[in-house]
Amino acid sequence: MGLDDRKLEVLRAIVEDYVSTQEPVGSKALVERHALGVSPATVRNDMAVLEDEGYIRQPHTSAGRVPTDRGYRLFVDRLSRVKPLSPAERRAIERFLVGAVDLDDVVHRAVRLLAQLTRQVAVVQYPSLTRSAVRHLELVPVSTTRLLLVMITDTGRVEQRVVELPGPAEPEEITDLRRTLNATLVGVKLVDTPPLVQSLVERAEPQAKATMSTLVSVLLETLVERHEERIALAGTSNLARMGPLDLSTGALRPILEALEEEVILLKLFDEVKSGSALVRIGDENEVADLRSTSVVSTGYGPGTTVVGGMGVVGPTRMDYPGTIATVRAVARYLGEMLAQH
Amino acid sequence: MGLDDRKLEVLRAIVEDYVSTQEPVGSKALVERHALGVSPATVRNDMAVLEDEGYIRQPHTSAGRVPTDRGYRLFVDRLSRVKPLSPAERRAIERFLVGAVDLDDVVHRAVRLLAQLTRQVAVVQYPSLTRSAVRHLELVPVSTTRLLLVMITDTGRVEQRVVELPGPAEPEEITDLRRTLNATLVGVKLVDTPPLVQSLVERAEPQAKATMSTLVSVLLETLVERHEERIALAGTSNLARMGPLDLSTGALRPILEALEEEVILLKLFDEVKSGSALVRIGDENEVADLRSTSVVSTGYGPGTTVVGGMGVVGPTRMDYPGTIATVRAVARYLGEMLAQH
DNA sequence: CGCTGGCACTCGTCGCTAAGGAGTGCCAGT
DNA sequence: ACTGGCACTCCTTAGCGACGAGTGCCAGCG
16 A cells, blocks of 8 residues: 655644644645645645545545544654653753652642643552552551551552451550561562461461451452552643534543543553553543543653553644653653652 | 512522523513412513512523522522432432541542532542641651651541651660650640640750651641641532533633642632531632632531531532532531541 | 646535514503 | 513524635646
8 A cells, every 4th residue: 555755744744733723734734834845736636545544534525634543543653753852841840840748749740740741631640559569567556446557668658447356456466466567568569468468367376366367358458459549630621622622512521521430540551661652542542431532651660660650631633742752751750759769 | 679578489480490491581481380370571570670689680681581699699598498318319428438448438439429419529628637636646767867757647547758867766766756756646636736746856855856856847847737638529520511601611621720729629618617508609709710600618527526628619500409408418427437437 | 657737616614684582671451 | 569462672593695725636747
């Protein structure tokens, strides 16, 4: 199939113009704005081919052309280079992330920054529990039969959970439990805890067995297995910018609804890797409600490990090179922040 | 000024019809749907008076009438009784809040529930730090010169903060500090801590003075003074329902933006009390971006104390009696959950 | 063979006009 | 004090025509 260089160039021009003007782009406007060196008629022929191949389409007969999802895909894969960040953006990132006081703060700043820079909806997953290691476990008596179990991970995340004990527990007993738990689990990755924790119950003193067993099952259930991941969201208002076009069709609601479902958002980060950005364009999204949007996501973490995902959700007509660059940059800085922490 | 009973009845009818149909209501439709016992002409005269007094207005000459902010205010103050919740709603509330595992979970469930029941945007403030008491303070060594300070309050909230120590600290020293801190502060309301904490530094052992001082200043700064309140939000997608009317005017964006600003949201709860709901209608809102909406808010907490605010944001044309009832009910249940906790 | 200019055609947009209808204000009558 | 009637306003909708952007196709040119 014939997609010579000029046709690709035409496609690139169409994508770029459409992204910046948000209006179907015609052959005449194209040759005026891009030095293609050929006449509108030639461009029209190329466009006809591009349309046959499914890369662009006409909203109505005799309107300009608009890229299809497939067209964006080709553009992203072959026609665009990652746009280097402007110094201003670089500075903004540094200024924004430096000065964060705790994990919550870092994540919040990151997500707001990302929303601001891309002018789209930003999503940042809190550092995943399963991929991080235990730094400390704390037991705090709340009443005689109730304990607050606090876990601190090496990513700075703190999880807590109230535990109902099978019977009253003495302070010394709790001190013992605390010591044992910490001795066994500190430094262990959460994914690796289950077997260790099992042996803990077996080795426990007879009289502490019941308590230890309860404690351990809570630990497994809620802190490890139920890796209830948290999500930070920002820039929802940018959706309103997506254009009165999509807005009037009422397509906004399902998107807002999808964004409120943490479960759905977490799916976005299923396959993220560190370093490179994953781009899902329109129909490529598995989440049906997001089929009218594109998602740019990546993983982040200290070094090259991945402890969480982050990304943006925006219209398919987005500035892919710019967005990809920004997402990756923010992810990198976020990773550095975590490494320092 | 003459607002006899029938005129008030007419106003109530207008508000109710407009809320349910979202369309300007005319004299004829009014007498048909409400057994007013008078003719349309009479109603028209009453309407003219109501309009003179500023309770209703005509969008255009020869369209029906629409309540003004002032009209809604009169309606809320004098014409409406709180609508009892349906058993189904009552059940929904119980089902939803029971089974929450920790504070985060309770708050999240509450806000989603509220959004779902009112079909509006729901906002719940996390239990405020300043009004709750210290249950436990924990110091966790992170490195030789770094400490994680964890504070647990009686509302179940956990706050943490990394502290840079002036110099390396021995484990025994930390144990001492922990004991002293807890002995002095457990059970004390956060608002009452500053003087106590001050004396802590003075009474500290000479060699621990520097460390204690750092610790105490962090405690004051970040955990008490900076009462950085958190907010949970849900139901943003319901904004899209506010009607293509407001939506096409592009009035949606500023509202979404305001909702993303925690500082703004916190203002909504400045004056809330427990038990009764506060209703701010349209222009009555201090937040400019929310002048096109109404806010129904209330305080919640164990018993009659107030540890936080919650409420909903919706179009001025909302079902006030229903919304008020729901907000209060959810607040009451939430308070009970906290009391149990 | 590929590119170009010309030309007829399509079709969405914009502005105008006319008809329809909902709702009002006013007035005279009971 | 309420009611029925009536003229009037003005929003909404549909229909029509002019306009223009953009296309597809074709014949001609290098």
